[in-house]
Amino acid sequence: MSDITFDGYAPTWCPGCGDWGIRVGIKTALEQLGYDPSTIFLSFDIGCSGNMNDFLNGYAAHGLHGRAIPTAVGMKTAHHEMKTIVIGGDGGIYGEGGNHFIHACRGNHDITVIVHDNMVYGLTTGQVAPTAKQGFKSKSTPRGIIEIPVNPLALAISQGATFVSQGFAGDVRSLIEIMKAAISHKGFSLVNILQPCVTFNKINTYQYFLKNTHKLKEDYKPNDKKMALMKSMEVLEEKFPIGILYKEDKAAYHERIPQLETPLVSRQRYADFEPFTSEFV
Amino acid sequence: MKFNWKIGGEAGFGIMTSGLVFSKIATRSGYHIFDYAEYPSLIRGGHNTYEVVVSNDEITAQKWEIDLLVCLNKETFDLHKYRIHEKTIVIFDPEVFEFEYPCVKAPIGFTKIKKEEKIDQMMVNTIAVGASIAVLGGELSVFENIIHQQFDKKGAEVINFNLKLAKIGFEEAKKSTVQLDILKKKDVTQPKMVVTGNEAFSLATMGADCRYYAAYPMTPASSVLQILAAWQYKNKMVVRHPEDEISVINSALGASYAGARSAVGTSGGGFALMVEGISYAGIAEIPIVVFLSMRPGPATGMPTWTEQGDLLFATHAGHGEFQIIVLAPGDPEEMVDLTLKAFDLADIYQTAVIVVSDKFLSESHKSVMKEEIDKKLQNHTIDRGKITIDTRQSPYLRYKHEDDGISEMLIPGKKGVYYQANSYEHGEDSHTTENSEERIKQVDKRNTKTQTYFKNHFVQPKIFGELKEASIVIISWGANKGPIIEAQKMLTNQKTAYIHFTHVYPIPQEPIKQLFSRCDGKRMILVENNSHGQFGQLLRMQTGIEIKEKLLKYDGRPIWPEEIRNYITGGSSSKKTHERFNGIKSKVQDDINTNERIKVNKENIKTQQEEDILYKLEKFAAVTNN
Structure with a gap:
């Protein structure tokens, strides 16, 4: 047993912030699954969520805003035996990095993307996020946002993600179970976590989410893509399902690259150059 | 010997492939080559050209004068005739166009062969290359070997058909009166790529x-x-x-x-x-x-x-x-x-x-x-420097302060260790910091790398020619190297030296100043393929050295050795190439003039393309009807 733990510095989040619960959820899920900080890759985005870089230990990249997914894709491709987790916010994953999100779903890259979805930008002090309800007033949209919200669950399902789930930061117990399932899933897994921002979002509060979330029924079957898409559309009526909406078993991206029998970082150097130079004679 | 073969036609004619094949025929026959293709940003319908300079010795740039021009359409002749001379051989199809111009005509009945053999325009290339080999005294077998390799996977039928077309072109051209020995096969002991x-x-x-x-x-x-x-x-x-x-x-x-x-x-x-x-x-x-x-x-x-x-x-x-x-x-x-x-x-x-x-x-x-x-x-x-899969440090400090500015970089995976690649400013242990002392230390650490690089890995520019004896010194970088070296060979009456920078950034001040102090009193010319003289600015910024005389070109074309030669022999004031290019009619100007012609020719292009497509459709229909 290693003597290192996941606990980094003491978090600097606002008291009452949903991030506290999410960190506990990730940490507990990893511990219960038997990981330690030396056996995982973490790719943090920029924002209050990404600031977890100093509070959750691991071999980590705290890279650029919006780019946590491509960074993780590179890490995973180079060393596919490492469990790889992306931690970011609604702005980084669905806004600035929205393109990467779509294409990582398509590729079924074996990464778990954990998104702090609080409908607002916290670290930059309260501008609207792409998941906010149409009409949401913020510092950058004083008369309310014109765009309709991104639907992360429907987007992920339709673009080929093989594990799509939603959690609530106020329900850490079920969040742990969802995360364990997501991290154990082979392929692209999304955990969209509804979360109040106690400082900058006075609409989507704990009370709001308690009222508008519901757990998927026990007999819900996550292997039906059409049903999952229908469920994901409930957010249009401000009904947020909690649980695993969709799951399918499919070869992950790295499994479809034949040269990745052994991890890219640890294979022998290739040195038979002559057949390649001969092509040019 | 420097012989310039050029082929031109519409995009989609397969000009690029045949150009490369010609280059390989030349190298496999024992010669050196340098080639360059020009094509517009279109898939079909524009004008494509490919030119290959063949030489006994190593060659590093294009040659202005064309010695053999293969015209797969009239446009090729119109656009490039200003670069031909009285001895230039022009391969053309009299059925497509005729012309009167001081040069050596080598007519080949491409259209006739096309009809007889029921082939489309793409295949005309093979005939053209076969004809070129005959005119230049090369051996057809060299081309045949390439055809065998090229179509190896496509089967005997495709190979034999291409061999047949190559031979038709070869024999057709043998009838012509022109015979040179440019591609005369030499023994090849050392293969060239x-x-x-x-x-x-x-x-x-x-x-x-x-x-x-x-x-x-x-x-x-x-x-x-x-x-x-x-x-x-x-x-x-x-x-x-x-x-x-x-x-x-x-x-x-x-x-x-x-x-x-x-x-x-x-x-x-x-x-x-x-x-x-x-x-x-x-x-x-x-x-x-x-x-x-x-x-x-x-x-x-x-x-x-x-x-x-x-x-x-x-x-x-x-x-x-x-x-x-x-x-x-x-x-x-x-x-x-x-x-x-x-x-x-x-x-x-x-x-x-x-x-x-x-x-x-x-x-x-x-x-x-x-x-x-x-x-x-x-x-x-x-040499991976300080990258390692193991570390003796405990705790491991990813951004540890070191005299050379470089810390040990652990490849993730070692048990009992973790760290971040942090885009925020960080302390030695990689955690985020906004502490003033830590910030200064990390900035200084990163900056120290520059001095370490100067000490261990910076390489001085290469000098071509004798700097001591030279009265003219050319300063440049990158791909201008080839044209400058060829220009130096042409400038037999002047002693020139060329300072060729490869390690362009960062540049240490003192050693470069010392190098340039050896150029005092000489004519110094900066040659660049841009309009701002960017390397000149970079050199001045890093060393304080300013080169006042500049030869700049920015029309999208590479610099010709002839342009450099003409510039150097023609005067001493800084000029842009297109203002200065007197010895040879400016290609840029000519391109502008030909814009009109291209517009007119679009009609012809359409017809030719349509003809090909119709032919293919007919063939397809014949197969499906059977």
């Missing part, structure tokens, strides 16, 4: 043990992606084409952080998207090699043409203060050397190293000795 800068970069990327290459297609860098993608199953590299250049650079940084040597490739616009990633590599100290093949900008600019317009952009890429390294090879051999070195430098200095090319270097072929390239690749030993 025909490679572009992009191909040289690809080979060296493999030689340097790069394991992850990502790129989004962008001319003129795309061929690297295609070459490496094709090779990956054999050499085990992972080659990806992600959704955009931002994903390209960030995935490569992720792979590099994970311990795999990684590289990306692009041109100016894609590089602009990558720049924030370069900055991340700077602060998190992640090794990365960036291949930047320049084309004329701004924005989309002239996608399939050449320019050295992004040097200052490359050297200043990335917000914030940190050191990157920029290397600029001048030919395929230097491309191999500097690319191998770039991967080592990226690892040693844990930063971005940019290998700068341009369309001219990236896409023109040069013959190089195969043995030389093989040796460079095989003898290269990998």
Whole structure:
């Protein structure tokens, strides 16, 4: 047993912030699954969520805003035996990095993307996020946002993600179970976590989410893509399902690259150059 | 002997393939070549040309005068006749066009053969190459061997048909009165490769043990992606084409952080998207090699043409203060050397190293000795600097202060250890910090790398010619090397020296000042393929040396050796090439003049294309009806 733990510095989040619960959820899920900080890759985005870089230990990249997914894709491709987790916010994953999100779903890259979805930008002090309800007033949209919200669950399902789930930061117990399932899933897994921002979002509060979330029924079957898409559309009526909406078993991206029998970082150097130079004679 | 063969026709005629085949016929017959293709950013319907200079000795640039012009359409003759002379042989089809011009006519009945053999326009190339070999006194068997290799996978029928067409062209041209011995077969003891800068970069990327290459297609860098993608199953590299250049650079940084040597490739616009990633590599100290093949900008600019317009952009890429390294090879051999070195430098200095090319270097072929390239690749030993899979430090400090500015970089995976590649300012242990002392220490640490680089890895410019005796000194960099060296050969009455910079950024002040102090009193000329004299600015910024006389070209075309010669013999004031280019009629001007002609000819192009398509449809219908 290693003597290192996941606990980094003491978090600097606002008291009452949903991030506290999410960190506990990730940490507990990893511990219960038997990981330690030396056996995982973490790719943090920029924002209050990404600031977890100093509070959750691991071999980590705290890279650029919006780019946590491509960074993780590179890490995973180079060393596919490492469990790889992306931690970011609604702005980084669905806004600035929205393109990467779509294409990582398509590729079924074996990464778990954990998104702090609080409908607002916290670290930059309260501008609207792409998941906010149409009409949401913020510092950058004083008369309310014109765009309709991104639907992360429907987007992920339709673009080929093989594990799509939603959690609530106020329900850490079920969040742990969802995360364990997501991290154990082979392929692209999304955990969209509804979360109040106690400082900058006075609409989507704990009370709001308690009222508008519901757990998927026990007999819900996550292997039906059409049903999952229908469920994901409930957010249009401000009904947020909690649980695993969709799951399918499919070869992950790295499994479809034949040269990745052994991890890219640890294979022998290739040195038979002559057949390649001969092509040019 | 320098003999210039040129073929021209519509895009879609297969000009590129036949040009490369001609180059290989020449090298396999024992000669050196240098070739260059011009094509507009269209798939079909534009004017494509390919020219190959054949020489007994090594050759590094194009030649202005055309000695054999193969016209697959009238446009080819119209656009290039101003470069032909009285002895130029013009292969043309009298059924397509006739002309009166002082040159040597070699008519070939392409249209007649086309009808007799029921072939489409693409196949006319094979006839044209066969005819060229006959006129130049070469051996058809050399071409036949290439056909066998080229169509090996397509089966005997395709091979035999192409062999037949080659022979028809060859024998048709044998009837003509012109017979030269330019391609007379010599004994070949040492095989030559025909490679572009992009191909040289690809080979060296493999030689340097790069394991992850990502790129989004962008001319003129795309061929690297295609070459490496094709090779990956054999050499085990992972080659990806992600959704955009931002994903390209960030995935490569992720792979590099994970311990795999990684590289990306692009041109100016894609590089602009990558720049924030370069900055991340700077602060998190992640090794990365960036291949930047320049084309004329701004924005989309002239996608399939050449320019050295992004040097200052490359050297200043990335917000914030940190050191990157920029290397600029001048030919395929230097491309191999500097690319191998770039991967080592990226690892040693844990930063971005940019290998700068341009369309001219990236896409023109040069013959190089195969043995030389093989040796460079095989003898290269990998130097990963302070990158390690194990550490004795406890606790492990990723950004530990060191006298040389370089900390130990642990490849993730060691048990009991963890750390971050942090894009925030960080302390030695990689945790985020905003502490003033820590900040200063980390900035100083990163800045120290520059001095370490000057001490250990900077290489002085190469000098071609005798600097001491020279009265004229040319200063330049990158792909201008070839044309300048050819110009020096032409300038037999003047003593010239050429200072060729390859390690263009950063440049140490004192050693370069010492070098330039040896040039006092000489005529100094800066030659660049851009309008700002960007290397001149960079040199002045870094060393205080200013070169006042400049020969600048920025019309999207490479610099011709003849332009340099004419400039040097013609006067001493700084001029742009198109204002100064008196000895030979300006190609730029001519291109402007021909715009009208191109418009008119579009009608003909359409007819010809339609003819081909109709022919194919008829063939298809015949098959389906049977």
